[in-house]
Amino acid sequence: MIKIGIVGGTGYTGVELLRILATHPQAQLTAITSRKEDGVPVAQMYPSLRGRVDLAFSSPDKANLNECDVVFFATPHGVAMAQAPELLANGVKVIDLAADFRMQDVAQFEKWYGMEHSCKDLLSEAVYGLPELNRDKIKSARLIGNPGCYPTTMQLGFAPLLKAGVIDAGNLIADCKSGVSGAGRKAEIGILFSESSDSFKAYGVAGHRHTPETIEQLQHLTQDKVSLLFTPHLVPMIRGMHSTLYAQLTQEISNEALQALFEDAYKDETFVDVMPFGSHPETRSTRASNMLRIAVHRPGNGKHVVILVVQDNLVKGASGQAVQCMNIMFGLDESTGLQHVPVNP
Ligand SMILES: NC(=O)C1=CN([C@@H]2O[C@H](COP(=O)(O)OP(=O)(O)OC[C@H]3O[C@@H](n4cnc5c(N)ncnc54)[C@H](OP(=O)(O)O)[C@@H]3O)[C@@H](O)[C@H]2O)C=CC1
Numbered sequence: 001m002i003k004i005g006i007v008g009g010t011g012y013t014g015v016e017l018l019r020i021l022a023t024h025p026q027a028q029l030t031a032i033t034s035r036k037e038d039g040v041p042v043a044q045m046y047p048s049l050r051g052r053v054d055l056a057f058s059s060p061d062k063a064n065l066n067e068c069d070v071v072f073f074a075t076p077h078g079v080a081m082a083q084a085p086e087l088l089a090n091g092v093k094v095i096d097l098a099a100d101f102r103m104q105d106v107a108q109f110e111k112w113y114g115m116e117h118s119c120k121d122l123l124s125e126a127v128y129g130l131p132e133l134n135r136d137k138i139k140s141a142r143l144i145g146n147p148g149c150y151p152t153t154m155q156l157g158f159a160p161l162l163k164a165g166v167i168d169a170g171n172l173i174a175d176c177k178s179g180v181s182g183a184g185r186k187a188e189i190g191i192l193f194s195e196s197s198d199s200f201k202a203y204g205v206a207g208h209r210h211t212p213e214t215i216e217q218l219q220h221l222t223q224d225k226v227s228l229l230f231t232p233h234l235v236p237m238i239r240g241m242h243s244t245l246y247a248q249l250t251q252e253i254s255n256e257a258l259q260a261l262f263e264d265a266y267k268d269e270t271f272v273d274v275m276p277f278g279s280h281p282e283t284r285s286t287r288a289s290n291m292l293r294i295a296v297h298r299p300g301n302g303k304h305v306v307i308l309v310v311q312d313n314l315v316k317g318a319s320g321q322a323v324q325c326m327n328i329m330f331g332l333d334e335s336t337g338l339q340h341v342p343v344n345p
């Protein structure tokens with residue numbers, strides 16, 4: 001059994017980790033932290049976990065994290081970097097769902113996250129936790145920077161085209177929409193029901209921190225310089241993410257060959273579904289599951305390819321992906337505990 005700690009168990013990605021790990025056959029939940037709910041039984045706060053999780057939240061300073069085999073940080077940016085060095089020194093593996101260990105470019109991290117990186121020396125061994133593009137490195141990693149939700153869709157959508165060299169890498173456009181749970185469980189005016197329901201808006205148009213993260217990773221896939229225009233939107237649904245990706249073709253290629261690039265790239269991937277050419281995937285087809293679905297389009301058989309990508313932001317976009325990484329790190333079948341069929345309707 002794998003002894004597991006979760007720092008930040010009360011938040012949306014924390015409770016999603018609990019939901020997934022509660023039925024994972026190799027997971028032994030050992031410590032779950034919350035500063036505000038210290039001593040409160042997990043199942044009292046989340047009755048959905050009654051009979052599944054019998055631990056109580058404990059404050060991070062009292063939690064026995066050093067006894068764990070792996071600790072997930074489902075916390076705001078900057079928390080994991082303060083604790084990872086001690087955990088790693090004690091032989092505990094670390095998976096951070098925030099951005100502390102996603103980017104190798106420290107200057108970019110500090111610019112976009114507005115904080116100094118406190119353990120830069122660990123960045124060189126940190127592994128970006130996107131299994132479909134980085135599986136071999138994840139196998140031997142002690143420290144994972146789990147990808148952002150939007151970057152997961154952008155990378156898996158653009159990757160087959162960039163690797164094949166059939167698009168202009170300097171002209172990528174991503175128009176992405178997220179459900180409100182993407183903003184976390186914290187109280188903020190913008191995510192109140194009365195503010196976010198029955199309305200729809202873009203944000204971060206001048207720049208969003210997921211742009212440098214995505215460019216850094218996409219740049220590993222091509223010799224050409226990657227340039228990305230990314231606009232996130234908040235849509236009035238609880239979970240789900242829909243990314244519409246645009247790229248310009250640089251060579252003649254048939255629609256069948258375009259589709260084949262995606263089918264070949266993901267033919268062995270349990271969690272990436274390439275739908276028939278011209279499909280319109282819905283976010284609900286991934287709801288509460290670790291699936292990400294992709295559909296390839298070529299409007300008017302012209303020079304542009306449009307890729308539609310959907311996922312559940314809390315699962316493949318966060319906690320499911322983190323458990324997928326854990327499975328790989330511990331030599332388990334990658335889909336262990338992650339076989340949930342999406343919830344419909
Ligand atoms: N929501 C999403 O769709 C996605 C989120 N992420 C990332 O995952 C991380 C968690 O997100 P999410 O679950 O939405 O966030 P929430 O705001 O819902 O939860 C944050 C959790 O962290 C705890 N926490 C807050 N501050 C600290 C601290 N200083 N030390 C220890 N614990 C702390 C909180 O509990 P308490 O205050 O009681 O300690 C709470 O349990 C974030 O970095 C986010 O960017 C990544 C991909 C997708």
Ligand SMILES: CC(=O)N[C@@H](CCC(=O)OP(=O)(O)O)C(=O)O
Pocket residue numbers: 097098099147148149150178179180181182183184210232234
């Ligand atoms: C809808 C919404 O607000 N989404 C969040 C991103 C979600 C996410 O978790 O990204 P990080 O882990 O990089 O913070 C945002 O745009 O800030």
